[in-house]
Amino acid sequence: MTFDDPRVQAVFEGYQARLETDAATMRALGPEGFARRDEFLLPVGLEAAWFLHSLIVARAPKRILELGTSYGYSTLFLADAARKVGAQLVTMELADYKQAHAREQLEAAGLADVVDFRCGDALDLLAQDPGPWDFVLVDLWKELYQPCFDLFYPKLSDEAVLCSDNMIEPAAARPSVRKYREAVRAKADMQTALLPIGQGIELSVKWNAGNAKL
Numbered sequence: 001m002t003f004d005d006p007r008v009q010a011v012f013e014g015y016q017a018r019l020e021t022d023a024a025t026m027r028a029l030g031p032e033g034f035a036r037r038d039e040f041l042l043p044v045g046l047e048a049a050w051f052l053h054s055l056i057v058a059r060a061p062k063r064i065l066e067l068g069t070s071y072g073y074s075t076l077f078l079a080d081a082a083r084k085v086g087a088q089l090v091t092m093e094l095a096d097y098k099q100a101h102a103r104e105q106l107e108a109a110g111l112a113d114v115v116d117f118r119c120g121d122a123l124d125l126l127a128q129d130p131g132p133w134d135f136v137l138v139d140l141w142k143e144l145y146q147p148c149f150d151l152f153y154p155k156l157s158d159e160a161v162l163c164s165d166n167m168i169e170p171a172a173a174r175p176s177v178r179k180y181r182e183a184v185r186a187k188a189d190m191q192t193a194l195l196p197i198g199q200g201i202e203l204s205v206k207w208n209a210g211n212a213k214l
Helices: 006-029 031-035 046-059 073-085 096-108 122-128 142-155 171-185
Strands: 063-067 088-093 115-119 133-138 156-164 190-195 201-206
Touching: 006 031, 006 073, 006 096, 046 073, 046 133, 046 156, 063 073, 063 142, 073 088, 073 096, 073 115, 088 096, 088 122, 096 115, 122 142, 133 142, 142 156, 142 171, 156 171, 171 190, 171 201
Parallel strands: 063 088, 063 133, 088 115, 133 156
Antiparallel strands: 156 201, 190 201
């Protein structure tokens, strides 16, 4: 698959080239590469990114939340889909240098006007926004998944879609993501399923049968 806009496609190809270079460098560094992982592009992956893109185009949400901008790989896919459906994307990131790179890439892609970049602690930023959220991607430090969910869950619109990455891999994150999955499943109005896409996507929908559209 390719993007319709050649500017978006060019930025995507740049990300793919960096991904190959970074992966080779991490392998060469061995254990030191993992310790320096913040320097490298660690994206959701191509399959998961296009899945997210397709969901947004199909559901046409109005407000999209991304928790974990990182270097902007997934942000590119979310923003392109947001522009197609007339949505606003809010992306939150703690590391200013990562988000600065993401902003540069989105500007080059011609997508910066649909993205609201917010830099800081995710819990603080979530508390400040009243919502509602129609689509959420959770892809930040795994120990923050549940605390973030506790904050944005009350602000989810009816039939909001929630996608959470790294539900299967890496194995070291599984204790944290299990707590998160338990928190989601504890909500009576959340329907959720684990999908073997990329490193594991938890796909959840807020479903209030009394208010559901026919």
